[in-house]
Amino acid sequence: xxxxxIADTTFARYDMAKSVMDELGKTGTGFxxxxxxxxxxxxxxxxxxxxxxxxxxxVIALGMPGPKPVDKISSxxxxxxxxEVQVKTGKHIIEVFVHEDEASNDRELSWLCxxxxxxxxxxxxxxIFRHELLMENSGKGLRQGFRDAGDTEGINGESSARRH
Amino acid sequence: xxxxxIADTTFARYDMAKSVMDELGKTGTGFxxxxxxxxxxxxxxxxxxxxxxxxxxxVIALGMPGPKPVDKISSxxxxxxxxEVQVKTGKHIIEVFVHEDEASNDRELSWLCxxxxxxxxxxxxxxIFRHELLMENSGKGLRQGFRDAGDTEGINGESSARRH
Amino acid sequence: xxxxxIADTTFARYDMAKSVMDELGKTGTGFxxxxxxxxxxxxxxxxxxxxxxxxxxxVIALGMPGPKPVDKISSxxxxxxxxEVQVKTGKHIIEVFVHEDEASNDRELSWLCxxxxxxxxxxxxxxIFRHELLMENSGKGLRQGFRDAGDTEGINGESSARRH
Amino acid sequence: xxxxxIADTTFARYDMAKSVMDELGKTGTGFxxxxxxxxxxxxxxxxxxxxxxxxxxxVIALGMPGPKPVDKISSxxxxxxxxEVQVKTGKHIIEVFVHEDEASNDRELSWLCxxxxxxxxxxxxxxIFRHELLMENSGKGLRQGFRDAGDTEGINGESSARRH
Amino acid sequence: xxxxxIADTTFARYDMAKSVMDELGKTGTGFxxxxxxxxxxxxxxxxxxxxxxxxxxxVIALGMPGPKPVDKISSxxxxxxxxEVQVKTGKHIIEVFVHEDEASNDRELSWLCxxxxxxxxxxxxxxIFRHELLMENSGKGLRQGFRDAGDTEGINGESSARRH
Numbered sequence: 061x062x063x064x065x066i067a068d069t070t071f072a073r074y075d076m077a078k079s080v081m082d083e084l085g086k087t088g089t090g091f092x093x094x095x096x097x098x099x100x101x102x103x104x105x106x107x108x109x110x111x112x113x114x115x116x117x118x119v120i121a122l123g124m125p126g127p128k129p130v131d132k133i134s135s136x137x138x139x140x141x142x143x144e145v146q147v148k149t150g151k152h153i154i155e156v157f158v159h160e161d162e163a164s165n166d167r168e169l170s171w172l173c174x175x176x177x178x179x180x181x182x183x184x185x186x187x188i189f190r191h192e193l194l195m196e197n198s199g200k201g202l203r204q205g206f207r208d209a210g211d212t213e214g215i216n217g218e219s220s221a222r223r224h
Numbered sequence: 225x226x227x228x229x230i231a232d233t234t235f236a237r238y239d240m241a242k243s244v245m246d247e248l249g250k251t252g253t254g255f256x257x258x259x260x261x262x263x264x265x266x267x268x269x270x271x272x273x274x275x276x277x278x279x280x281x282x283v284i285a286l287g288m289p290g291p292k293p294v295d296k297i298s299s300x301x302x303x304x305x306x307x308e309v310q311v312k313t314g315k316h317i318i319e320v321f322v323h324e325d326e327a328s329n330d331r332e333l334s335w336l337c338x339x340x341x342x343x344x345x346x347x348x349x350x351x352i353f354r355h356e357l358l359m360e361n362s363g364k365g366l367r368q369g370f371r372d373a374g375d376t377e378g379i380n381g382e383s384s385a386r387r388h
Numbered sequence: 389x390x391x392x393x394i395a396d397t398t399f400a401r402y403d404m405a406k407s408v409m410d411e412l413g414k415t416g417t418g419f420x421x422x423x424x425x426x427x428x429x430x431x432x433x434x435x436x437x438x439x440x441x442x443x444x445x446x447v448i449a450l451g452m453p454g455p456k457p458v459d460k461i462s463s464x465x466x467x468x469x470x471x472e473v474q475v476k477t478g479k480h481i482i483e484v485f486v487h488e489d490e491a492s493n494d495r496e497l498s499w500l501c502x503x504x505x506x507x508x509x510x511x512x513x514x515x516i517f518r519h520e521l522l523m524e525n526s527g528k529g530l531r532q533g534f535r536d537a538g539d540t541e542g543i544n545g546e547s548s549a550r551r552h
Numbered sequence: 553x554x555x556x557x558i559a560d561t562t563f564a565r566y567d568m569a570k571s572v573m574d575e576l577g578k579t580g581t582g583f584x585x586x587x588x589x590x591x592x593x594x595x596x597x598x599x600x601x602x603x604x605x606x607x608x609x610x611v612i613a614l615g616m617p618g619p620k621p622v623d624k625i626s627s628x629x630x631x632x633x634x635x636e637v638q639v640k641t642g643k644h645i646i647e648v649f650v651h652e653d654e655a656s657n658d659r660e661l662s663w664l665c666x667x668x669x670x671x672x673x674x675x676x677x678x679x680i681f682r683h684e685l686l687m688e689n690s691g692k693g694l695r696q697g698f699r700d701a702g703d704t705e706g707i708n709g710e711s712s713a714r715r716h
Numbered sequence: 717x718x719x720x721x722i723a724d725t726t727f728a729r730y731d732m733a734k735s736v737m738d739e740l741g742k743t744g745t746g747f748x749x750x751x752x753x754x755x756x757x758x759x760x761x762x763x764x765x766x767x768x769x770x771x772x773x774x775v776i777a778l779g780m781p782g783p784k785p786v787d788k789i790s791s792x793x794x795x796x797x798x799x800e801v802q803v804k805t806g807k808h809i810i811e812v813f814v815h816e817d818e819a820s821n822d823r824e825l826s827w828l829c830x831x832x833x834x835x836x837x838x839x840x841x842x843x844i845f846r847h848e849l850l851m852e853n854s855g856k857g858l859r860q861g862f863r864d865a866g867d868t869e870g871i872n873g874e875s876s877a878r879r880h
Contacts, residue, residue, distance in 0.1 A: 203399070
């Protein structure tokens, strides 16, 4: 039984943890999830350390950086913190950040959060249970949220690029 | 009995520690506070280490970065230092920075400092004593200082977004 | 028998690992490769730690940062993570990043990825097996991907600058 | 007997160490100073480590970043290094950087260097011997070099803001 | 017998190691040099760790960052890596970076590389063998490469500022 940690924030404007848990449930079994919610993205690194201490094998860190320059700096500091925790523990933290200004309205923001969270949930599942699938998709231009970029051979779009 | 550390600076133009202590006192019991004041924000990480050595369970770091480009760099370095202390100790530091240029005059600056300090004091209390409340507010678009952003479902503003 | 680790991503739009393995095979013997694929560039540092744990002597980290400002920040965070792993382990990670906006179309992007991957594969081989060759080429203005810059004495271009 | 370390550079254009030692001498007793001079600001972190190894209780790091963009990056790297030494040792390094472009001519630059060095010398003395004084000045808008900003209640200027 | 490590790259367009070794030879005795060449500046931190493992007392790291924005980021990452190695080992790495766009043509670039390398070789020698000389030159506005800035008292230019 593997343990997947989920760290998220009250600052974010969409409950991405719900999407992650739903997608993981649809994808497979053999794991259970544990969750730790913090106020903002700069609190996520300690949340992840805490989840690893509770024996998480991997953690998904969900956050929504704001649109102002000061928010962009916060986002970089949060990412560096998540990186330092990964280098310290040797374990993956799948960072799922949706920048509030990536979407043009609340409806698109909801869609983007849900979709990116689900695709990264799948990545997380694959890293633990189906690592060979990632290798088969190496260099395929896969994206989380918006359309896959596809590889440079012209294989583009959702249907053709990805081997499930 | 939990210990809440408060680290602050003589550079800041508002005594946010006073707001924090007042709000914590109104919110609950079961803790005592210890305080360590330093000249500027780049001195806060050592202040936090010092408070953790005196058995603080969590620290609130209060600072007011100036408006010049060189101040923004100092702010980023200070934040990275606070991050490194968190990764080293595995304990939360709630960073409460009010940038001097977030407010248009001294009166608004006072209001913003007081309010952000109080809302982060509540976050700090919740992280120690009522962690389940943070999880209930996950993805609700809560902000410290200015109005809550609300979630993407259109639940917006102070009264509706937040479950106390 | 030396072990060369190869870490790559599903985000990249070209399979640089294939170019690396082909070039290494053409260059010499005395090694075997191991591979670890992750979703994106910020996942590469843990991939490298994993490969070093499996006794890799050196790792080649292949990635393709996107063209947006947020991608540039991700790239810097990923590079800092690769740097921290190197400082921690004392072993080389040869970072091979091709920024999507370095090329003007998919055809040039393919060409650039293939070529930069091959030239860094050679660097990797030289670091393990022919370190004296690097010293002979010190200060020669060698580049990976586009044309060598040559040294300041006017020795310029592919044929004259490089001693193989 | 406490030990105050002083780290400075040959790159700086004013001998701030002299101002620091003069001010410390005027302020009190119970300490001795040790000094370590390096070429530039990026050499200061090792200078500080060296002074801590010689039992310094606190270090003042004096530097003068140049005006070019490349100098600003150097300054940030130096500050990050000083931060990492502080996180590693748990001891304060009072960073006293005067950016060459903060002053409009050499005369003002001299004045600024002397004054900022003296005010930080006082901060350093207070951190060791009179920590309660810093707490009394918390949130008072104190600045080192140019005029104090004062607090947001309108208490402004040199005479009123500061309790000595 | 002291050991001076020299780390350099094949990316640089001038053989600064030659200038360093020539200058060190002219300056004094009591040391020997060891050298480690890598492809690019981001490979220098591991080169330095390697030289320290071979008992180097100090390392000179020679590099030439390119002129593009992506090169500037690489340069900052490389500098942060050199900083982390210094904080880890407590030993000086004298970073000698000549940015390709500091000079207006190849002839000036050669001159600048040679001269900066020689002046930093002298700094390195002084840090090990004549540390008191650095203290005498503290705050004198010494520069490596272009003209010394001199101190703010108006003592300017090569001849007057520097005490050899």
